[in-house]
Amino acid sequence: GDNMPQGLTGILEEWKCLEEEYQHVQETHKKYLQKLDELSKLQSSCSSSIFRQRKRLKDMSHLVKKYECSKGLTEEDAKTIDDIKEKIKTRPAAFFEMEAFLPKKNGLYLSLVLGNVNVTLLSKQSKFAYKDEYEKFKLYLTIILLLFSFICYFFVGYRFLDAILNFLLVFYYSTLTIRESILINNGSRIKGWWVFHHYISAFLSGVMLTWPDGNLYQIFRNQFLAYSLYQSFVQCLQCYYQSGCLYRLRALGERHNMDLTVEGFQSWMWRGLTFLLPFLFFGHFWQLFNGLSLFRMAQLPDCKEWQVSTCGLCFLILFLGNFFTTVAVVRQKLKSKSQRPKSQ
Template sequence: MELTDIDSCFKDWDDLSAEFKNLEVLNKQYTAKLEEVGELQGKCVKEISHQRYRMSVMKNSLKKFGQDPGYQSAVEQLEKNILVRKSQLYEMEESLPKSNGLYLTIILGNVNVSILNKENKLKYKEEYEKFKLVLSVIGFFLSVINLLVNVRALELAFIFLLVWYYCTLTIRESILKVNGSRIKGWWRTHHFISTVAAGVLLIWPNVETWYHFRTQFMWFNVYI
């Protein structure tokens, strides 16, 4: 809605200024809550580490007491309690930020990639699956085109896509791993190796050996 005169503009500005003051208060509250959350996260991490340390000490002591038949029942009960507590601590850790690991630290630095909301974790997992599907379809069509025509630029475009695809997969999977995903180690290793292999293909010179390999390679990509 357009304003009809200058007085309306000033009146609207005064109203907007009043709303801005409320926004400032709200933003300060939000910033304070963020700082409070950060402090609470640090305390939780510290307390979880303390719990784990105390339980490890207790578990070592129970090994000695377990040899005495008179303490066997009590030892078994405590061991069950420790297992339950470990499970509880694991659930708590799911809501806390985790370290990135070496690979993500090298790629992204110390950026916090932890997703604390379960719904957002699920969305990120779904986006990961969608990303794989879309790129697989694109890769399929590029492979078919490269089988039908022999254009070096198309070959390089396809191989560069593979490098980018597998490199992106390794990053996304590392983020999923940080956020509690149970992606198998062999699956991630396969994508790391594929990234390196695609990089080698990208710099493979346009010589006779490449053309001996090219058709089989494109059919392989159509198949997978």
């Protein structure tokens, strides 16, 4: 009792305090688990409602089309129908925004790489933070690749270092494809080709990595390193200017918050970034040049390596995809520009 040493009283008081806090932690945690349960129920109910709505909207579109074809539409009826059609058009975008905050099933690629883990980030802050990380990763790795290509091109001729460069390229592009798939699940809109061309680039770098050292490898080496150097330089330029441009457009509310920088050209870059076009087109034609050089090498009698024609094919696909995607954006922009004055 009373003859307890002072130390023990202190310990007991401290313990009592801890016990009370522990009770509180338990209660809070219980509440948290209940909310989590509520949250997942809400998520499921939202997802299934959106699914139902999509189905019914489809039926509605058919109904409207049928009704339009029927005879004897008054002007008022036609106007009502037009109103409904306009509203139907805006729905997919609204659902897209909603789904950016709902868990969805992973596509084939993410399922293969990550399994069926939910990659939807639930708050705007965490989405932003992840997107920001993606942009930083891209910029830092591009700078590393730039330095590496520079060293290999000007100073060091070891096949071993070239292999490290190609391994870095494989790592870079594979990681980008994974991160982009996650960002798409979180509401980023990336044009199909700009994602797909990362898969091809990863494959191309992998094939370059396996190309054995020899006469043919040495013939193509400097051309490839110079190309790598140029690509990294243009990508640095793009990362820098596009992120500034996106930041400005987001502040003005003209761009979606989850839009990303890409290695190519997109319509939102028209104002302020057209100066990048010559750099891009030069890069595209360099890909064509690489492809043609490799095909010419494949014709040589001493060409035994399958890597030569495979790389040639990859460069050709990259050229075609990049060139026509960029041209399509430019054409579409010029067309919409020439139409604007007429409509005013």
